[in-house]
Structure formats: structure tokens, C-alpha cells
Amino acid sequence: MRFDDTLKTVLAADTATPFGAQATWRQLVDLVGRGPRSVDPQALIRLGELRARVPEAVRLASARALEHARPPRALMMVFLDDSFAVSAPLLRTARLDADDWIALLPSLRPGQRAILRHRRDLPGDVVRALDSFGPIDFVLGDSSPQPALAAAAPDDPQAMRGMRLPDGFLALGEAAFGSPPLDAATGPFRIADVVARIDAHRGAEGGRIERRSRRRVRGDIALFRFETDATGLLRWIDGADRAPLIGLSIARPSALAQTDGGVIGAFRQRAAFRDARLEIGGVSPVAGSWRISGVPVFDPRTGRFTGYRGNARRPRAEEGIPRPAIAADSLRQLVHELRTPANAIAGFAEMIDTQLLGPVPEVYRGYAAEIRRNIGDLLGAIDDLDLAARIEGSALSLSPGRVAVRALVEHVVGDLGPLSALRGAHLLIGPGEVLADADARTLERLLARMIATVLSAATRDEEIAITLEGGGEHAGTVRVDLPAALRGRSLDALCAIEDEVQDGSLLGTGFAFRLVANLARELGGSFAVEPDGLTLTLPVADSDAMDRATPESR
Incomplete structure (x- = not known):
């Protein structure tokens, strides 16, 4: 039997410096999040002490590192008590037992429970428990001034009318006093009337939950038709249950729906696509792999792009192997x-x-x-x-936005200054700018890996030029010259190189180029190898002119 004192070692680390506090936070989250279900109370106490001293960006990064994991309930509580941005990644992807989810639900804020309502992989018991919070989460708060509870005379029913509890929920007394008054012919107010109304509401709500449960256990769906709006969101479904599909986007990958680069590229050009891949997460009847085809639709009066119409089918056996x-x-x-x-x-x-x-x-x-x-x-x-x-594993989380690529390139080149000095080579950034529609963190990682791998193969006094071109309203390019050692090779040849690049990537040149190509595809772009350079093509931010395009202009 081996004694593991890793946790004690981390707890004994010095946290007086900002770096020490952040490193201890990350290490404790990793140990507790990937460790046994029983959690050492000292670890939770230390996390609570460190939270105020650890920047939100670091806390968010540690939460994203646990995506699709099975963290203990106690660690989930640490993140759920944090800001909404920090708790959101775990709420979207964490895999907990039904009992743990149900135990956590009362402590969640309405916005946090709203995230869970968009998941399609929760157990049925958890979904039913979420539905029971509907009357609370969906109530509209009253921001008008309310009299203090203690200021009202306890024996004055008129003074008690309209009062609300401090948390904004409707008091039982207000529900009774707010009932429609009865005239003299009907008789005095009866508590039985209120009870009957409550029973009727519960019966109707139970029927809706039962109908939703029946829809979830239907058989597998093999084909459905769809329509999207101008932003790519599914707004109409025929042939399948609408609940898991409405609101998903074919233009922006998310944790619940992943499309390949062909769909994203066609969407930006308002072009048709055929037999493109679509992966839907969750455990609903529509979860899994699909092949989708669609055509753009334009308003006949104004020529404005209004969305796509198309169909989805299950892939045939010869159309690929499920992802491992x-x-x-x-x-x-x-x-x-x-x-x-x-x-x-x-x-x-x-x-x-x-x-x-x-x-x-x-x-x-x-x-x-x-x-x-x-x-x-x-x-x-x-x-x-x-x-x-x-x-x-289709678990890459992306948050696309408008990104100035030149600033990212300049930052990466600055970080690679020591490597450039070691190799004796020079990185030269030419004029130009690309405003890409991409996830900034992922794009910066792609650029860093691509430029570092090229630089690590350069020799003394070699100059590597980096050129940025806007490329029009649909795509922009970043081109990086290849050093003499890598010129004249195809993408397959570069990806086949098995080595350990000094001061570049411990995983080798081939792995680095494969990673760059895969990241480019995930961002909706492409990666190409020319005889003397690398070209990264990125989607640019949408323009108003694109929305006013007509079918004839395409």
C-alpha cells in the first residue's frame, strides 16, 4: 500500500505571494476535482481562504479545466458560490449523480438553474426537480417600494395586503388577500377556494411534466427538417422533438452542438452545403451524429438573408467512425x-x-x-x-468574438523573443490587419504553436516574415514563411515528422502541425501548406453588406 501525501504537500505550500496563492488554488482544485469522492475539509477551508486573493480569470481557468469531469459535490459548492462566469462552465458540463444535482438545486441562483435547464443530458429526476422551481425562478420581481414587515400592525389585514418578503417571493397572505373578492350572493371568502386552485395548478403542471417525460423516451429519430434564422439558430423543426433542438446554432459551435468548418464557411458566404457533420450532445432521442444539408433563404422583397432551410439524417455506416x-x-x-x-x-x-x-x-x-x-x-x-x-472528444469550449489578429501576433512574437535569440533567427511582422470572428484564447494558442514550431526549425540569420491580409468580407489570412529546413514539404509530410523540437514543442513538429490544423478547423477556418510558407485562413467578423446580399449577387 502506498501513502499519498500530495494533498498535505500542497496544503503546506507558502501562499504569501500572488503566485503561491494562484498555484495552490490550481493544485487544490485539480487534486479535489479528480480525486476520491470524499474531500478533505482542510482543502475546502484553504480554497475558501484563497478565493479572494486569486483573480477571477484564474478561478475561471480552473473551472474550465474541470469541464466534463465528475467533481465532488463539496467542490461544486465552492464554484457555485463564486461569480456567475466562474460557475457557468461546470454547470454546463459537469457530470454528477442525480442525488448530488438534486441536493445542489436549492442552493443555486435562478440564473444558474437556467443553465441546467438548457442541458439535455440530465437524469429525469433532476429535470423534474428543476421543473418544480419554475414558479420561483420565473416570477417577476416587484421593484416598487414596499412597506417594512415590522411597520404593519399585525391585527390590520388591510396593512398586510401587497406586502412581499425581503427575497421578492409572494407571501401566502398576499395570495389569499389577492384572490378575487366574492359578492354577497356568493358568500364569504373560503380557504377551500384557494386550496382547490392550488390543486388544479399542481395537476396541470404534473400533466405537463408527464408529457415531457413521455416525449423524452420516444424511439430514435432518423430524419428531420429544420429552418434557422439569420444568425444560424434553429427556429423550426419537423419530424423530431423540438425541445432538444430549438435554440441550437449551426453557425457557432457550442457544448451542445458542434458543426464542421464546411457549415460555418458556407454560412458566412450564404452558400448551400451538403452532407456536413453535426454532433448533438445530451441523451435525448436526437443526440449523436447527423449529416445535414441546407440552402440559404432570402427575402424576395428586400433581398436580405433570412436563414437556412434543410434536413438532417443519421450518417450511413460508411460515412465515418464515431469519435473515440x-x-x-x-x-x-x-x-x-x-x-x-x-x-x-x-x-x-x-x-x-x-x-x-x-x-x-x-x-x-x-x-x-x-x-x-x-x-x-x-x-x-x-x-x-x-x-x-x-x-x-468534442469538448472544446469556444466563445467567438471580434479579435484583432495583429495584436495577438505581436504578443506571441514578443513572448518568443528568447527562442528567437537562441536560434539567431528574426521574426518580421509586415503591415496589414485581420479582424477575425474567433475565440481569442484559442486563436492565440494556435498562433503561438505555429510560429514557435517554425522558429525552432530556423537557422542563424534566417528571416521569417509574417503577413496579415484582410482578404475581403468573408475571410482573412495569416501567412508565415517556412525556414529552409521545412520548405518543399506537404502538410501530410510535415504532420508525419516525429521529433522533439528543442525549445519548441516537446511533442514534436508533426504533433504541433496536426494541432494547428485541427484548431484552425475548430475555429471555422483552414490551414494550408505552400512550398515556402504556411497560410492560416480565418473567418472575419460579419458585415452589414453581407446581410443585404441577394441570391443573384452570390
């Missing part, structure tokens, strides 16, 4: 188990290098600095593996 989600989950589990000790080593090496606990001989400080550099490379490789696993 189980293998991807196992890889992500391994990645998290590697990241925790690597972060701990980096933290202790920094304490030695900075002499945080006292004077350290120069030779040992040099060793600690070398450890920090090596651990940085290792953490970069671990992050690349995690990113590849997310792509493979």
Missing part, C-alpha cells in the same frame, strides 16, 4: 494527473530561485532556474495534450 470520446476522456484524466505534480515542482523551484524561505547558494539557484525552464516546457506540452483531447 472514451479515449479522449482517459487522456484528459492523464493530463490532469500530470499537471498537478508539475505545478507543485514549478512552485517549489520558484521558492528556491527567489530565496523566499531564506538565502540559497548560487549553484542551487541555478539548478532551480533550470528546473523552472524545463517545467515550463513540460506544462506547455501538457496543455497541448489537453487541447488535443478536448478537440478529439
